[in-house]
Amino acid sequence: MSDKRKKIKQLEVMVADVVENTQETITLILFTGNDLLDYKPGHFLTIDPHQFEALERWTNYLEDKKGKKEKPRAYSLSSAPDEKYLSITVKEERYTQGKTMYPPLLSPILAKRTPKGTRMVITGFTGPYTLIDPVPETLVHICAGSGIVPNYSIMKYALRNYPEMKHRLLYSNRRWEDTIFGNELLQLQKEFPDQVELVFSFTREPKSGLPVTCYNRRVDLNMIQEILPNKNDSIYVCGPGLSVYEKKAAKKEGSKPSPRFLESVLADLEILGVDKKNIKNESYG
Numbered sequence: 001m002s003d004k005r006k007k008i009k010q011l012e013v014m015v016a017d018v019v020e021n022t023q024e025t026i027t028l029i030l031f032t033g034n035d036l037l038d039y040k041p042g043h044f045l046t047i048d049p050h051q052f053e054a055l056e057r058w059t060n061y062l063e064d065k066k067g068k069k070e071k072p073r074a075y076s077l078s079s080a081p082d083e084k085y086l087s088i089t090v091k092e093e094r095y096t097q098g099k100t101m102y103p104p105l106l107s108p109i110l111a112k113r114t115p116k117g118t119r120m121v122i123t124g125f126t127g128p129y130t131l132i133d134p135v136p137e138t139l140v141h142i143c144a145g146s147g148i149v150p151n152y153s154i155m156k157y158a159l160r161n162y163p164e165m166k167h168r169l170l171y172s173n174r175r176w177e178d179t180i181f182g183n184e185l186l187q188l189q190k191e192f193p194d195q196v197e198l199v200f201s202f203t204r205e206p207k208s209g210l211p212v213t214c215y216n217r218r219v220d221l222n223m224i225q226e227i228l229p230n231k232n233d234s235i236y237v238c239g240p241g242l243s244v245y246e247k248k249a250a251k252k253e254g255s256k257p258s259p260r261f262l263e264s265v266l267a268d269l270e271i272l273g274v275d276k277k278n279i280k281n282e283s284y285g
């Protein structure tokens, strides 16, 4: 059996605490008993919706409608391996009438209806979006929305364990109130002023008074250039990308889907002549 297979296991966990990060996002602190938690910052776990009795009718209905089994959903770990508890941070997906094809299945229940004491089975830990070895001198993080989750874990872990490593983060959200780990990131910058540089972009509402550079527009080429003075730095990009459904629908229509955050950042990096081997990306589409 390969090393990777051996590490993936099912664990029964108990929700030890629920922390509200933003109006739409919570962090579930998971108590795992004595199980050895063998994961890397940036790894994700999966949660199978079939285990939740409250979702049974809903899951069956969606499976009938879609003509296929609902798959486990992936959630990056917001905790770091040197922390006592495991945690995931979940943003509630919304159903928009006339726009969203099906109501989202799992995130609403995780984000809004999972009280302390809930037991669930998770499967983990895996994923390629982890810190490279040897660690780079500077890591440039470009994130949007819940795409901050694995990068936050990587940053916390690296700041504690690789004091020579620098982090530059460009992080996009609709507004400050939607910024997951906004205050925690400011605190990291305060604690590690020589290692952390933050740039926020707010697409809906400007925010003044924050001790970091803030833009009031979508992430664009100029912003990326600013955060990336050296195009040989390692770059980690995480956030909403085109889903397989959007790609398939566009292909069927013979059209090109409009790029989402991830595709547009990758296109800008290409324009800037960044070598693909310096980029890691994870799509939450």
Ligand SMILES: Cc1cc2nc3c(=O)[nH]c(=O)nc-3n(C[C@H](O)[C@H](O)[C@H](O)COP(=O)(O)OP(=O)(O)OC[C@H]3O[C@@H](n4cnc5c(N)ncnc54)[C@H](O)[C@@H]3O)c2cc1C
Pocket (backbone or CB within 6 Å): 044, 066, 073, 074, 075, 076, 077, 089, 090, 091, 092, 093, 100, 101, 102, 103, 104, 105, 106, 107, 108, 127, 146, 149, 150, 243, 245, 282, 283, 284, 285
């Ligand atoms: C590696 C990875 C890590 C992730 N980490 C995080 C994280 O840390 N935090 C976080 O909040 N999220 C994370 N995600 C996203 C997460 O896995 C879920 O996709 C998200 O929570 C939505 O799940 P859901 O069950 O609520 O919605 P879903 O039921 O999956 O629906 C989501 C969207 O897909 C559409 N859809 C679903 N099925 C079909 C279909 N058959 N045809 C057409 N459209 C369809 C729905 O209409 C809806 O718009 C991650 C994703 C990946 C891949």
